[in-house]
Amino acid sequence: MNATRERGFRHPSASRLARLRDTPLRDLLRGRLSARANYRRRISAADLAPSLSAAIDRSVRKLAWRRGRRLRLADQLIEAVRARLASGSDPDKLAAALEAACRLPQHRGIDPSLYLRDPLPAPLRRTIDETAKQVRGRRALRSATVEAVWKRFAAEHDAGILPEQIVDRFGDATVNAALITQLFSPEVVAAATLPDEILQLIRDVVQGTRLWPREKQEVAQELCEHFSDGLEAGQSSEQLRRQFGPTKLAARLVRRAKIRCRPLAWWAWCRIGQAVAASVVALSLVWLWLFVPFAMARPSINVDHLAEFDKRQQAIPRSERAWPRYRQGLEQLAPLELDWEAQSDLTANDSASQHWPTMLAYLDASGESIERFVEGSAAPKLGFVYRDPANGDWLRKVSDQSVAEFNPPGTMVIATALPHAQGMREVAQLLRMMAVRASSQQDGPSTMKYLQAALRASQHAGESSDFVVSKLLGSECYRQCTALVTRLLQDHPNLFRDEQLTHLAHVIASGFADQVNFGFKAEWLFIEDFLQHTYSNDGTGEGRFTSDGLRVLTQAGLIHQQDQHLFAPLPRIKADRDVSSLSINDRMRFNLVGPGVSAFFADRREMREKFREMYGLFLAELDRPLWYDRPSEFHRELRRLQEIRSLRRRFLPVVVVMSWFEAPMVVDNRKYHARVLMERDASLVAIASELYRRRNDAWPTSFDDLVPQILPQVPIDHWDGQPLRYRSRDDQPLLYSIGPDRRDDDGWPQSGDGDPFDTVGGDWVLLPVEVD
Amino acid sequence: MRVERELMRGAGPVAVLKLLESGPKYGYELVEALRRETEGVLEMGQSTLYPLLYNLESQSLIKPRWEEAASGRKRKYYSLTAKGKKRLVREVAQWRAVAQAMIGLGVLSPQENPRVEVAGGQP
Numbered sequence: 045m046n047a048t049r050e051r052g053f054r055h056p057s058a059s060r061l062a063r064l065r066d067t068p069l070r071d072l073l074r075g076r077l078s079a080r081a082n083y084r085r086r087i088s089a090a091d092l093a094p095s096l097s098a099a100i101d102r103s104v105r106k107l108a109w110r111r112g113r114r115l116r117l118a119d120q121l122i123e124a125v126r127a128r129l130a131s132g133s134d135p136d137k138l139a140a141a142l143e144a145a146c147r148l149p150q151h152r153g154i155d156p157s158l159y160l161r162d163p164l165p166a167p168l169r170r171t172i173d174e175t176a177k178q179v180r181g182r183r184a185l186r187s188a189t190v191e192a193v194w195k196r197f198a199a200e201h202d203a204g205i206l207p208e209q210i211v212d213r214f215g216d217a218t219v220n221a222a223l224i225t226q227l228f229s230p231e232v233v234a235a236a237t238l239p240d241e242i243l244q245l246i247r248d249v250v251q252g253t254r255l256w257p258r259e260k261q262e263v264a265q266e267l268c269e270h271f272s273d274g275l276e277a278g279q280s281s282e283q284l285r286r287q288f289g290p291t292k293l294a295a296r297l298v299r300r301a302k303i304r305c306r307p308l309a310w311w312a313w314c315r316i317g318q319a320v321a322a323s324v325v326a327l328s329l330v331w332l333w334l335f336v337p338f339a340m341a342r343p344s345i346n347v348d349h350l351a352e353f354d355k356r357q358q359a360i361p362r363s364e365r366a367w368p369r370y371r372q373g374l375e376q377l378a379p380l381e382l383d384w385e386a387q388s389d390l391t392a393n394d395s396a397s398q399h400w401p402t403m404l405a406y407l408d409a410s411g412e413s414i415e416r417f418v419e420g421s422a423a424p425k426l427g428f429v430y431r432d433p434a435n436g437d438w439l440r441k442v443s444d445q446s447v448a449e450f451n452p453p454g455t456m457v458i459a460t461a462l463p464h465a466q467g468m469r470e471v472a473q474l475l476r477m478m479a480v481r482a483s484s485q486q487d488g489p490s491t492m493k494y495l496q497a498a499l500r501a502s503q504h505a506g507e508s509s510d511f512v513v514s515k516l517l518g519s520e521c522y523r524q525c526t527a528l529v530t531r532l533l534q535d536h537p538n539l540f541r542d543e544q545l546t547h548l549a550h551v552i553a554s555g556f557a558d559q560v561n562f563g564f565k566a567e568w569l570f571i572e573d574f575l576q577h578t579y580s581n582d583g584t585g586e587g588r589f590t591s592d593g594l595r596v597l598t599q600a601g602l603i604h605q606q607d608q609h610l611f612a613p614l615p616r617i618k619a620d621r622d623v624s625s626l627s628i629n630d631r632m633r634f635n636l637v638g639p640g641v642s643a644f645f646a647d648r649r650e651m652r653e654k655f656r657e658m659y660g661l662f663l664a665e666l667d668r669p670l671w672y673d674r675p676s677e678f679h680r681e682l683r684r685l686q687e688i689r690s691l692r693r694r695f696l697p698v699v700v701v702m703s704w705f706e707a708p709m710v711v712d713n714r715k716y717h718a719r720v721l722m723e724r725d726a727s728l729v730a731i732a733s734e735l736y737r738r739r740n741d742a743w744p745t746s747f748d749d750l751v752p753q754i755l756p757q758v759p760i761d762h763w764d765g766q767p768l769r770y771r772s773r774d775d776q777p778l779l780y781s782i783g784p785d786r787r788d789d790d791g792w793p794q795s796g797d798g799d800p801f802d803t804v805g806g807d808w809v810l811l812p813v814e815v816d
Numbered sequence: 817m818r819v820e821r822e823l824m825r826g827a828g829p830v831a832v833l834k835l836l837e838s839g840p841k842y843g844y845e846l847v848e849a850l851r852r853e854t855e856g857v858l859e860m861g862q863s864t865l866y867p868l869l870y871n872l873e874s875q876s877l878i879k880p881r882w883e884e885a886a887s888g889r890k891r892k893y894y895s896l897t898a899k900g901k902k903r904l905v906r907e908v909a910q911w912r913a914v915a916q917a918m919i920g921l922g923v924l925s926p927q928e929n930p931r932v933e934v935a936g937g938q939p
Contacts, residue, residue, distance in 0.1 A: 249863075263866075266843060266892050270862060273844035273891075287847075287861055294863030301870030 052098035055088045081111060083118035090122045093135040099142040100125065106146050144169070158194050165207040168197045171217055178221030181228065189224055192234035216240045223247045227264050228257040236268040239281045245291055246271070252295025259302050334639035341590040344581035349457050349569050350430050353510060357429045365427025366420040366504050367464070371438050373416030374467045380406055391473065391524065394480045403477055414478055417471045418493065421500035426507040428464050442467070456596070457511075457573040465514050468505035472498050472521035476528060483532050488539045491532070492548065498525050499551050510566035516716070523720045526552055526727040531813045533730045542735060549731045552724060567705070571655045574701055579648040587648035589697075594638050597697060644693035654695050658682070658702045670718050671765040671786070682706060718762035719801050725759030725768065726779055726810035733777045733811070745772045768810070779811035824860065828868055829877075830907040831858050833900055836878060840895035843869070869894055877903050 056062060056079075064072075066082035079085055083104055087097050100121045108114040121142075128138055145158065164172075172193050176186045193214070200210045214220065219240050224230045226247060236243070246267045250260045274284045288294065362368070380387070386399045394400065407414070429435075436447050442463045443450070451460055475498035482490035502525055506518020529548065532539060540548065578593025646654065661678035668674075685691050685699050692699060732754040736744045744750050747758045747770050758767045761781045769791060770779050780791045785804045793814075794806025801808050835841060835849050843866060851859040860868070872878045877900035885891050896904070918924040 265890070266866065267862075269889060269891050270843045270847075270866075272889060273842070276887075277844070277848075289861030289863030291863070294861075294867070297863065297867030298870065301867040301874065304874035305870055 053087070053094055053101050054084070056082055056084045081115075083111075083114045086115065086118050086122065090126070092122070092125060093139070095139040096125055096135050096142075099139040103142050103146050158191065158198070164194070164197055164201060167207045167211055168201065171211050171214060172197065174217040175221050175224075178218055179230075180221075180225045185224070185228060185230070189221075189230040189234075192230040196234045213237045215243055219243045219247065223250070223264065226250050227261045229261050232261055232265045232268060236272065238268060238271055238275070241281050241285065242271045245285055245288065248291040249295050249298065252292060253299040253302065255299060255302050263298055263302070331636070331639060334643045335635065337588060338591055338639040338642055339635075341580040341588050343577050343579060343590050343592050344587070345454060345576050346581070347572070347576060348453050349573055350451050350455065350460065351453070354429045354431055357427050360425050360427045362427075364424050366423035367426050367428045368434070369416045369420030369423070370426075370467065370471055370501075370504070371435065373413035373420065373471070375438050375441060376416070377410055377413040377470070378406075380470075387473075390477070394477065394528070395484055404481060407474070407477060407481060410474065414474055417475055417501065418497045420471070421475070421497035421504070423504075426468075426504040428508060438467075439463070456577055457570050460509065460511075462509055462511075462514065465505065465508040465517055468501065468508050469517060469521065472501040472505055472525075475501055476521075476525060479528065479532075483536055483539055486536065486539065488541065488544065491539060492544050495525065495529065495532075495548065496551055498528075510569060512567060512713070516713070519717070519720050523723050526724045527813075529727040530723070530730045530811065533727075533734050534811075534813050537734060537737075542738060545731050545735055549728055552727055552731075568659055571659060571701065574697070575648065575652055575655070578697065579651070581648065585649050585652070589642040589645040589648075591638060591642075593697075594634075594642050597700060598634075641696075645696060646694050651695065651697060654698050655701070658698055662702070662705055666714060668714065669765060670714060670762045679706070715802065722759070722762055722768065722781055722808075722810065728755065729759060729768070729770070729777075729779050730811055743772050743775065743777045744770075746770060769807075777811050778809070781808040781810065783808045824858070824864075827858060828860060828864070829872060830904065830911060832865075832868060832872065833877065833896065833904040833907065836894060836896045836900070837904060840881070840893040842891040842893050846894070872900070876900075 056066065060077075063077050063079040066079040066085060067077050068081050071078040071080070084101060087100050087104075090097070092100070100118065103121060104114050104118050108117045125138060129135065172190055175193055176189045179186050179189050196214075197210055200213070201207070205213075215238065220233050220243065223233050223243055223246065227233070227250065233243075238246075246264055249267065250264045253260060253263060255263070271284055274287075275281070279287075357365075382390070382399055382402060386397075386402075390397045390399050390403055397403075430451050431447060433447055435450070439445050439447060439450055443461070475494050479491050479494035479498060482494055499522065502518050502521035504518075505521050506515050508514040508517070529552065574596070578589060578596050580587035580590055645651065658678070658681060661681055665676055665678040668676075682699070682702055685695050686703075729750070732750045733744055735754050736749060740749075747755070747767060751758050760766065761768045763782055763784060764786050768779055768781055769788065770777065771791070772778065773791065778791050781801075782788045783800070783804070783806065784802060785806075789805075789807045791807050791809060793800050793809050794803045800806065831850060831854065832846060835846055835853070841849065843862070846869075847860075847862060847865055850865075869878065869880075873880060873894075876897055878894045879897050880892050880894050882890050883893050915924060919926060
């Protein structure tokens with residue numbers, strides 16, 4: 045061996061480094077320098093004629109890419125060449141045959157011994173090449189075609205048949221290639237010697253069967269043999285074609301019959317697939333049947349409840365409206381630089397709060413606004429109009445919105461913005477603070493003026509909307525005022541004159557009268573509004589649930605945490621967004637699940653009736669006194685709707701909306717309401733006691749001393765329905781409620797930080813007021 | 817004379833089974849035998865024969881087997897299975913009953929076709 049070039053073959057280097065490079069890692073790890081990873085070393089070691097070595101080298105390089113395959117191919121070719129040389133073949137002819145084979149385009153993967161035979165005549169090679177080129181599919185199929193046809197041609201050529209005859213017997217390359225493509229196998233075609241028209245017929249039948257490749261091969265092979273038999277029997281191609289019959293019919297019948305022959309497992313899968321497909325189709329039809337009305341139905345929004353509210357407010361004469369004055373004062377008011385916590389501290393402790401100096405400075409700076417507030421409080425009604433253009437400047441200041449953007453038509457009642465309610469809270473608080481400041485200066489008339497204004501402003505706050513949230517706000521402002529009155533009488537018993545006290549008592553008693561029964565009467569509006577935003581309406585009160593309705597229902601803000609699971613299959617839509625804000629997946633889920641969910645809902649009329657029933661139960665629940673402990677019908681019915689699946693599906697909107705009514709704020713409303721009433725009564729008892737003291741120079745010892753001379757009636761304890769407990773202790777009047785435990789602890793409160801009104805154990809002492 | 821398709825649908829399978837009773841046969845052989853034995857009456861196109869064979873195969877009445885012929889070519893021979901033999905017996909009995917009924921009706925006459933005999937006789 046040498047490393048020089050010999051007629052195109054380059055022997056590999058014998059250097060240690062080259063041998064190291066050609067040694068597999070496995071051998072290296074075993075300490076062997078085998079150099080067996082390079083196929084050229086095997087060719088070189090075979091010691092063949094240079095032309096043969098070069099031809100084998102080129103063939104291997106062209107026919108195989110991976111190292112293992114190259115090594116195997118080199119070994120195969122060397123072995124084949126040695127066999128041919130042993131039988132007396134000429135080395136140069138062998139080399140030429142290899143070179144010729146390598147020039148064929150579809151040669152990879154075929155039997156290498158084919159390369160070493162005498163080269164086929166050019167027409168045969170051309171036919172092989174044309175057939176292989178027209179075979180469609182994987183490269184391996186073309187290689188197999190080359191090999192199969194080559195073997196057939198070689199056998200016929202060796203048998204002494206002329207090349208032209210061989211090509212003629214083989215037939216048209218295109219037809220053969222098409223049949224091979226159909227069968228995924230060249231063997232059947234290569235073996236057949238049929239006229240083109242017969243091959244074409246077979247191809248048409250096989251193609252028409254659309255069977256599995258293996259089945260096609262079998263059918264084609266059988267048909268090839270059948271026609272070969274016919275030709276051998278002396279029939280012509282035309283006769284055979286005629287006898288065969290129509291190819292389309294044959295293909296159809298063959299397909300049907302062959303499919304019957306398929307294995308049981310295939311049939312099982314087939315039936316499962318058919319069942320699944322049928323189910324999908326059936327479900328799709330059902331879904332479509334549900335989806336079309338779901339998507340087509342549109343809610344009929346006929347009533348603009350805010351416009352109705354505005355109409356009522358506009359009926360109030362302008363001179364009797366308080367809001368224009370309040371608005372003027374609010375527009376002039378500078379922001380209070382105290383956080384929410386500090387403001388809460390001020391509300392609870394007023395002059396005792398650490399933030400009181402800041403508040404005093406703020407009050408001094410807000411004189412103009414406060415005077416507008418006092419003027420406004422003198423008006424009989426609040427008279428707030430939502431869409432009043434005059435609100436423009438104030439709205440931009442508080443919410444950066446224009447009047448047109450503020451609660452535009454179509455806004456759901458539940459989503460109504462109430463910035464003026466917050467404004468009224470500020471008004472009432474500032475007026476109350478002014479009363480505190482005046483009382484600290486022993487200025488009785490000013491204290492009376494601001495107290496009265498604060499009480500009136502509280503009433504106006506309750507008129508800021510029809511909804512319970514406004515009523516609660518007004519009540520809280522009022523409660524704070526009455527609590528202040530009670531405390532002022534304790535801290536400054538001589539601040540007011542008798543007639544001022546009497547007047548104050550009348551203001552307190554009459555002012556709150558409008559708000560005593562605030563309990564959710566207007567919330568039916570919310571339900572009506574909900575129905576008109578969620579259901580279509582055919583004009584008679586009938587209608588079906590709409591996709592817009594489902595959007596409303598699935599808005600996260602509306603659904604209570606405890607009911608979230610009821611909407612598990614549906615995507616959440618953010619409040620004030622529509623379905624288009626969802627991702628594509630969520631939108632598909634909404635459209636897929638939505639029709640099914642809403643199909644179970646009751647129609648509009650039935651749903652409204654259910655709402656009315658539940659609303660009635662709810663109002664009855666609110667009217668129950670605290671001491672009247674019977675099971676709640678409202679809660680029982682709501683639980684029933686939530687727990688019984690069929691009812692839940694049918695009345696899901698009722699479950700969702702009435703659960704909102706069940707929110708803690710609402711449930712506690714009865715207790716809160718009782719508290720406001722008892723604190724109001726405490727302030728009235730404090731006034732009456734003070735008047736009694738001034739007249740008799742001693743504190744009253746029981747309600748008998750006050751009722752009916754000073755106090756019209758005995759106030760009741762809302763925890764048990766009995767009169768509030770009143771007696772004299774330590775030469776001071778003692779007024780208390782027995783509290784939620786309904787046990788009289790002789791007027792001693794429970795020690796601890798809890799709210800004494802709601803604390804189990806001890807009594808709730810209303811008079812004297814506890815001083816922090 | 818060619819028979820109507822409906823009649824052929826009933827007669828074809830039993831004819832093929834009967835031909836296979838004497839031993840395995842390949843497709844072309846069956847075609848030729850049908851033509852020859854029935855004097856062309858039950859001759860059927862290959863487009864009908866091969867699906868018929870596949871149907872019989874799917875019912876396990878016949879079974880195929882590839883064999884190399886003397887010429888070196890491979891042929892697919894069909895032979896009767898045990899089930900196929902039972903079916904043939906049953907079918908033959910039924911056809912005889914039909915033939916008997918036809919004779920009774922005067923549609924057929926034993927003299928018209930010596931190969932048709934009355935019930936209980938051999939075909």
